[in-house]
C-alpha cells in the first residue's frame with residue numbers, strides 16, 4: 045500500500061511507509077471513540093441557564109471541546125477560546141457544570157460507526173490498547189463503562205491522571221513506558237490539534253478521524269500521518285510488530 049493510496053486528504057507528514065509497524069495503539073475519547081458533544085453541550089447550557097446567562101448553540105459548544113472540562117466551562121462563560129472569565133464566576137460555575145454533566149453524561153453519547161469493529165480488530169491482532177483523553181477521570185471511567193468500551197483498554201489516562209495533559213506529550217510517553225515500548229512503536233488515533241501536537245512531541249505516529257471536534261478547525265490542517273474515516277479504517281493501515 046503506498047502513501048497516497050492510504051490517505052483521504054493531503055497532510056504535511058514526512059514520507060512514511062504503510063502499513064505502519066507498531067506494537068500498541070492509544071485512542072482519544074471525545075470526538076474519536078464517543079460522540080459526546082450533545083451531552084457536553086446540554087450540561088453547558090444547563091449551567092448557563094442556572095447562572096442567568098444566554099444559552100449557546102451546539103456547534104459553538106462543540107468548538108470548545110478539546111482541552112478538558114475546565115477549559116470548556118471557561119470558554120462557555122466567555123464565548124471565546126482564550127479569554128479568562130471572572131474568577132468568582134468561574135468558581136461558581138465549575139461545580140454546577142460538574143453536577144450537570146454527571147446527569148447528562150450518557151444520555152445521547154454513543155460510539156461512532158466503526159469504533160466497536162475497530163476495537164475488536166485491534167484486540168484480535170493483539171495490540172496493547174490505551175485510552176488517552178483530556179476528559180476528567182470522574183467522567184471518563186463511568187462513560188467508558190456505560191458504553192461498553194472500558195474492557196478493551198489495558199490503561200486509561202484521563203486529563204487529570206498525570207500533571208500534564210495533551211497537547212503535552214506526557215500521557216503518551218507514560219503509556220509507552222507502561223507498555224515498555226518506544227514512542228515510534230506507538231500510534232495515537234485522535235481528532236484534534238491536541239492529539240497531533242502531543243503525538244509529534246512524543247515521537248509517536250498519529251492518525252486523525254475527520255468526524256470529531258477539532259476546536260472548530262478543519263482536520264486537514266493537522267500534521268498527522270493519515271486521515272482515516274473510522275477507527276476500523278485505521279486498522280487497515282497498521283501491522284503488529286512482535
Ligand SMILES: O=C(O)COP(=O)(O)O
Pocket residue numbers: 072073074075108109110111112113116176177178179180203210
Ligand atoms: O475533554 C475534552 O475536552 C477532550 O477530550 P479528548 O482528549 O478525549 O478529546
Ligand SMILES: [Mg+2]
Pocket residue numbers: 072073074075076110234235236256257
Ligand atoms: Mg478528542
